[in-house]
Structure formats: structure tokens, C-alpha cells
Amino acid sequence: MKKLRLGIIGTGIIARAHMAGILEARQSELAAVCDIKPEQAERFLNHFGLNGVKVYQNYEDMLTPGTVDAVIVSTPTVSHAEIAIQAAKAGIHVLCEKTMAMNAAEARKMADQVKGKKLVHTIGFAFRYIPAVEYIKDLIEAGKFGKIRHFRGRFYANRLAPADHVMEWRHRMREAGSGVIGDLASHTFDMFHYLARGQMGDIVKLAAHGDIIIPERVNENGEREKVTTDETLLVWMKTANQGEVTLESSRYSPFEFEFHITGSKASLKYCNYKYDTVEYLEYEREGLYAQNNAQEYSPIPVPERYYPNHIKDRFIRQYLAFEQAILGQGTVKTDFETGYDNQVFMDLIQKSYQEEKTISI
Numbered sequence: 001m002k003k004l005r006l007g008i009i010g011t012g013i014i015a016r017a018h019m020a021g022i023l024e025a026r027q028s029e030l031a032a033v034c035d036i037k038p039e040q041a042e043r044f045l046n047h048f049g050l051n052g053v054k055v056y057q058n059y060e061d062m063l064t065p066g067t068v069d070a071v072i073v074s075t076p077t078v079s080h081a082e083i084a085i086q087a088a089k090a091g092i093h094v095l096c097e098k099t100m101a102m103n104a105a106e107a108r109k110m111a112d113q114v115k116g117k118k119l120v121h122t123i124g125f126a127f128r129y130i131p132a133v134e135y136i137k138d139l140i141e142a143g144k145f146g147k148i149r150h151f152r153g154r155f156y157a158n159r160l161a162p163a164d165h166v167m168e169w170r171h172r173m174r175e176a177g178s179g180v181i182g183d184l185a186s187h188t189f190d191m192f193h194y195l196a197r198g199q200m201g202d203i204v205k206l207a208a209h210g211d212i213i214i215p216e217r218v219n220e221n222g223e224r225e226k227v228t229t230d231e232t233l234l235v236w237m238k239t240a241n242q243g244e245v246t247l248e249s250s251r252y253s254p255f256e257f258e259f260h261i262t263g264s265k266a267s268l269k270y271c272n273y274k275y276d277t278v279e280y281l282e283y284e285r286e287g288l289y290a291q292n293n294a295q296e297y298s299p300i301p302v303p304e305r306y307y308p309n310h311i312k313d314r315f316i317r318q319y320l321a322f323e324q325a326i327l328g329q330g331t332v333k334t335d336f337e338t339g340y341d342n343q344v345f346m347d348l349i350q351k352s353y354q355e356e357k358t359i360s361i
């Protein structure tokens with residue numbers, strides 16, 4: 001059988017995680033890579049010991065007929081819309097990294113472009129593909145939490161924390177669109193959306209605060225340059241059903257993706273460091289919010305049925321879902337409408353942060 005010809009546009013950090021998925025997939029092959037820095041594309045191919053893969057410097061040359069059937073867009077945010085729209089016009093399936101776009105208007109254009117087309121389109125909210133998250137979703141749907149009161153999401157990533165870390169696109173508003181808002185909080189907001197929004201209701205009010213901790217960095221040309229994107233963030237949101245959502249992100253704390261769900265019957269904590277375990281606290285009766293007046297959570301291992309093929313890595317699982325959806329044998333967990341909706345809220349969070357005001361929706 002002919003394999004799915006895959007192209008990767010942007011061969012940086014996250015492209016390597018996607019490549020692990022392509023290597024695992026039985027019905028895909030990497031046909032082409034594209035990077036505005038060809039030496040970066042070569043480094044990428046050498047890292048995986050890949051030969052015979054076409055290398056492009058301009059993505060438009062890769063999107064010509066007969067080269068690829070699907071692409072992964074893993075470039076900085078500023079080019080997502082342009083590339084994804086061109087790919088969709090060429091009839092190519094798209095896995096586009098988050099944050100979907102620079103703003104909701106751009107994200108809308110992307111979602112409109114794929115509307116009505118027989119194309120698989122998805123946004124890289126890879127945390128949805130963690131087996132534990134699927135298990136938690138089932139616990140929620142089985143009513144284990146009662147009425148969900150609170151969703152707290154924290155996502156920290158410290159790679160850029162050192163003061164001598166060179167300025168990169170994530171520090172520049174014109175390339176990233178926002179800082180930790182799009183980079184990190186888009187993921188925790190998506191987790192709220194995936195797991196709890198249906199029950200907690202839509203966001204009706206929000207307020208966000210954040211800061212830039214190191215205001216200037218040395219760029220690739222050795223010049224000092226102003227950091228223009230947010231580096232820390234705290235968001236408070238109220239939902240239609242009297243629920244609260246709080247999201248916290250920082251570039252200055254050790255890497256951690258964590259969330260906490262408080263319901264009227266039980267609470268749960270999940271952290272990526274205990275990948276296959278959820279921490280669960282069931283109250284003695286609904287509304288008690290405790291057990292024997294103690295607050296001890298019990299670790300529960302995620303049942304093996306949540307990873308039947310023993311693949312747990314979220315990026316691999318995400319790619320396999322993308323492949324299967326293209327082959328008509330499965331579905332992806334997000335699409336461009338999911339990405340657009342997320343972008344609308346990232347824009348509102350940014351507005352609240354920049355204007356220092358509470359926004360009613």
C-alpha cells in the first residue's frame with residue numbers, strides 16, 4: 001500500500017517530538033522537510049539518520065502537487081495562518097501547532113479555509129492524548145465529581161528563564177503574538193475546554209495579570225533587544241454555572257503541566273511527572289469537600305485499557321490519530337474550530353492583561 005507522504009515545515013524543537021510519531025506510524029513516511037534555515041533542516045534529518053528526504057527552504061515549493069499529502073506546521077506562530085491556508089488550498093491535510101494564529105481574526109480565516117473540504121485539520125493540543133486525560137474524561141462523564149466547581153491549570157516551562165538565554169521568537173510580539181498566554185496557557189485552557197467546560201459552562205467573566213520579568217535580552221546579532229511578550233500569567237475566569245477556572249503560567253518555574261479539578265463529590269489532581277497516575281479524593285458525602293476531615297488524595301494508576309497498544313507518548317499518539325483520520329480509520333481530538341475558539345479566549349486574556357481590566361463576555 002502507498003504510504004502517506006508527510007512534510008514537516010519548521011524543523012525546530014517540537015518537530016523532533018512529531019518525528020517520533022511519524023517513525024512509529026506504519027502507513028506514513030517523511031517525504032519532505034522545510035525550514036527557512038536549511039542547515040537546521042539538515043541537522044534535523046541527520047539527527048534521525050534520514051536519507052532521501054527532500055529539503056525545501058520555501059514552504060510554497062513543498063506544497064506543489066505530488067510532493068506531500070499532509071503537513072505538520074511547526075514554525076513560529078506568525079507563519080501558521082499563511083502556511084496552513086496555502087496547504088488547505090492545495091488539498092493537503094494539516095496538523096498545525098498551537099497557538100493556532102497571531103489572533104482570532106487570523107484563526108477564523110484558517111478555519112474558514114478548511115470548512116466543507118474533505119481535509120483533516122487539527123491543532124497540536126497534544127496533552128489531550130495523554131492516556132490519563134482520557135481516563136479523567138471518563139471519570140467526569142461517569143459523574144464521579146458531581147458538580148464541578150473549580151478547574152485550576154498550571155503550566156510552567158523554564159527553558160527561557162536564564163538571563164543569558166538568547167532572545168528568540170517567543171520573546172517578540174511580532175513573531176509570537178503573545179508570550180506564555182499562547183505558549184502555555186492555551187494548553188491549560190484547552191484542558192479545561194476538553195474536560196470540564198461542557199459541565200461548568202461557558203466563560204462569562206475573566207481577569208488576567210502578568211509581567212515581563214527580564215525586559216531585555218541579547219539577540220542572535222549580539223544586540224540588546226526589548227522583550228515584548230508576557231512571561232508570567234495569572235488568569236481568573238467565572239463560568240456560566242457558578243464555576244471558577246484559574247490558570248497560571250510562568251517561564252521562571254521548573255517545567256510542569258498540572259491541573260486540579262474540584263467537584264461536589266470528589267477532587268482530582270494530575271501532573272505530567274506522574275504520567276500514568278491520577279490523585280483522587282472522594283468525599284464521604286456530596287458537598288463535604290473532605291474525607292474524615294483529612295485531605296488525603298489516593299494515587300490511582302491509569303487502567304491499561306487506556307493505552308491498548310502500550311504507546312503512551314502524547315505526540316506519538318497525536319500523530320497516529322492524525323494518520324488514522326486521514327486514512328478514514330479514526331478521528332482527531334481537535335480541529336481548526338477548536339483552535340479558533342481557543343484563540344478567541346487567548347485574545348481576551350491578552351486584552352485583560354494589557355488593559356488591566358476585568359472583561360465580561
Ligand SMILES: NC(=O)c1ccc[n+]([C@@H]2O[C@H](COP(=O)([O-])OP(=O)(O)OC[C@H]3O[C@@H](n4cnc5c(N)ncnc54)[C@H](O)[C@@H]3O)[C@@H](O)[C@H]2O)c1
Nearest residue numbers: 010011012013014035036037040074075079097098099124
Ligand atoms: N504542542 C506543544 O506542546 C508544543 C511544544 C513546543 C512548541 N510548540 C509549537 O510549535 C511551534 C514551533 O515551536 P518550536 O519550539 O519548535 O520552535 P523552534 O524555534 O525550535 O523551531 C521553529 C523552526 O521553524 C523555522 N521557521 C521559521 N519560520 C519558518 C518559515 N516561514 N518556514 C519554514 N520554517 C520556518 C525556524 O528556522 C526553526 O527551525 C510553535 O507554534 C510552538 O508554539 C508546541
